[in-house]
Amino acid sequence: MEIKPNYQASSVDPTQSGRPAAKPAQVDDRSVDFSSSQRLDESLRNLPDVRPEVVQRGRKLVGTENYPPPEGIRRISHLLAINLSDSH
Numbered sequence: 001m002e003i004k005p006n007y008q009a010s011s012v013d014p015t016q017s018g019r020p021a022a023k024p025a026q027v028d029d030r031s032v033d034f035s036s037s038q039r040l041d042e043s044l045r046n047l048p049d050v051r052p053e054v055v056q057r058g059r060k061l062v063g064t065e066n067y068p069p070p071e072g073i074r075r076i077s078h079l080l081a082i083n084l085s086d087s088h
Contacts, residue, residue, distance in 0.1 A: 061067045
């Protein structure tokens with residue numbers, strides 16, 4: 001996989017969008033249904049803090065001699081070096 005930075009991109013100023021500012025939405029508090037967010041909150045509270053299968057996989061990877069793979073490290077370091085030399 002090769003990543004090519006886009007050097008032709010112009011800078012964007014998020015404060016100058018050219019559009020008028022959006023008006024805040026008027027919400028009638030009496031008609032808002034929070035049952036979906038309450039169910040989501042309950043589901044999140046019921047999730048385990050630790051997933052044993054993920055911990056086991058992590059331990060196995062850490063114990064692997066070639067993790068992360070040297071080719072992956074080499075590619076990432078090459079991309080970082082290219083971007084570092086371009087910015088200075």
